[in-house]
Amino acid sequence: MNKPGKGRWIRPTVQITFLMIVLLTAVGKGLKEAGFSLPFFEEASLHAICPFGGVETLYSLFADGRLIQKIHSASVILMLAVLVISLLFGPAFCGWICPFGTFQEYIGKIGKRLLGKRYNNLVPGKLDSILRYLRYGVLALVLYNTAVTAKLVFQNADPYYALFNMFSNEVAVTAYIALAVIAALSLVAERPFCKYACPYGAVLGLFNLVRIFKIKRNAATCTGCKSCDRSCPMNIEVSKRTTVYNHQCISCLQCTSENGCVRENTVALQAGRQK
Structure with missing residues (x-):
């Protein structure tokens, strides 16, 4: 049998580490705008450390040879790195690295205490199986509209963007509403955004068909x-x-x-x- 507690700390440690990196990046930007300084993190950009930005800018990169507004070349590099990881291990980015996935998990811990065994089991199976394909619709809409406008159109409804940009004045009200909805749903279901709406999760999920491990x-x-x-x-x-x-x-x-x-x-x- 497996030894109790064997390696149990590894995944939470990795998750918290990446969550703190993104959080410090967000705080650093906010402090800089307020006239303060957080060494190293004050020059970092949330757009630069988001691999989905690389996916969003692919059409513009191949069609016009340029990145769309706000996207950094680092996003493209990170996108390629995540694709390699996904070819090997599947969507490990989602399960181990994504800070918004970690955020939902920790909100979910509260839901588990409130609902017990009912937590993550309230959505009817047939409805759940249909809803899980919604994220591919979201992905199609994001890629199409981004290609047409050459702008980050998803930003105005992105709960991840809202969570880590609270320290700025760049977040649309719709993004805050999306964040509130996802936080509330996380009290009922595990990782609702990942299951039903995440466009990057939709991309990485396809690698489960071809992953090596x-x-x-x-x-x-x-x-x-x-x-x-x-x-x-x-x-x-x-x-x-x-x-x-x-x-x-x-x-x-x-x-x-x-x-x-x-x-x-x-x-x-x-x-x-x-x-």
């Missing part, structure tokens, strides 16, 4: 306890699969931990085909 379940040693299902924040029924190809998987590896499976190597991250 896949999450696999050994049917021979599986007891059918469904603990892996209960541990999955994205409500994926891991217990019914030998290999997880679901476009919603965020590679958080909760199903492979002792919380997800008490039998060692029954649910694991592996390369190659399932035997």
